[in-house]
Amino acid sequence: MDHFTLVYDLCRAALSGDPKEARSVVKRLGSALAKGGNADDAALISRLVKATGTSGERRAVAFTESKTGKAPLFDLPGEVLHAATHIPVDRESGASLAEVIPVERLAADRPVLGAALEGAVNDLLLEWQNASSLASLGLTPARTCLIYGPPGTGKTRLAHWLAGQLQVPVILVRLDGLMSSYLGTTSRNIGNLFKFANTYKAVLLLDEFDAIAKLRDDPNEIGEIKRIVNTLLQELDARRPLGFTIAITNHSNLLDPAVWRRFEVQLETPIPDWGQRLEILKAFLPPLDISDGKQQLLSWALDGCSGAEIEDVVIGLKKSHALDPDGLTFVERLTRVSFSHGGRIKERIKSLLASDTTRLAQALLEQPHFSQARVAEALDLNRSTVSRWAKIK
């Protein structure tokens, strides 16, 4: 066999887990192939070397626990995940059944939660912090959590942040991805995935969990599909003492009671109300600095928007500001952005923003949060003008 010595060196480097050495041998193999006249094979190796960069070395530490020194709120059992850890794959397609998100990539900032959700999340953290008090009564902290709510309301961000509090990586699974066209393979995928998740210290995050409900409705192969759903529910039950599991869905109405029952904690992320909108936009505005009145105008304009939509509109405003810092008033800028983000802002609000300032000011004055002073501040008017307009309503 040509280049056996190099292949042998490569095997040794790979088996001893030495990515630096493996990379150097791969480069040597590329040069040997080029010298031997195998230009195509040499080019292939060279592309591989370029495509992987030096990430092999970085990934070796990327999945391990955070180096922040911050103690986790609660210590999950299991082995530490490494980049070299084999992630199970679907045997038919070869696709990975999960993605591992290292602690370093999890959101560090607490998402803006409404009052109700804030309380529920604090209760969960309290359980983790006081595991020993719970144990004295024969209880354990919650290990299963369902997060549900409309698109873009921060479900994924909340799940990542919770995993960050435990200082463990996330094993992210899209339930759709587990479903193979071969039903037998689907059951095996579920088994392999849970075996993997149960071995390691990590949060298992099951996204698009409503896929389980869609499966149940499938009129084909009813018996087999029921078996798959039951396998999944049994795996969830068996995992409970081993690790923390979060399931996420946008379609909570599709989940039946047997599924709801599996989750000790059920957190709803609603469309933000006035106060939460203000908090979210304040989190995304910096370094753009705008007055309280203008923040209120923005919160009013974003009525009914999700956190993700608020973030998008604020980014639009920042871009507009960066490209034309002084040319437009705030309300002109907001009006433009409201039309370039047309699907996000209500028609009634867009038409008020685009109408004359008197009408807009009068509409704002009817809102509970706007005093005359705030309206003046929001629209860059003087107080006496606003006061005059208030009288001619």
Ligand SMILES: Nc1ncnc2c1ncn2[C@@H]1O[C@H](COP(=O)(O)OP(=O)(O)OP(=O)(O)O)[C@@H](O)[C@H]1O
């Ligand atoms: N309550 C919130 N606080 C802070 N940021 C938020 C909030 N809600 C949404 N966002 C921001 O919106 C973006 C989308 O959030 P995320 O992906 O968590 O939403 P989601 O509910 O998982 O959406 P989907 O249902 O589409 O998966 C993120 O950048 C996130 O920071």
Ligand SMILES: [Mg+2]
């Ligand atoms: Mg999400």
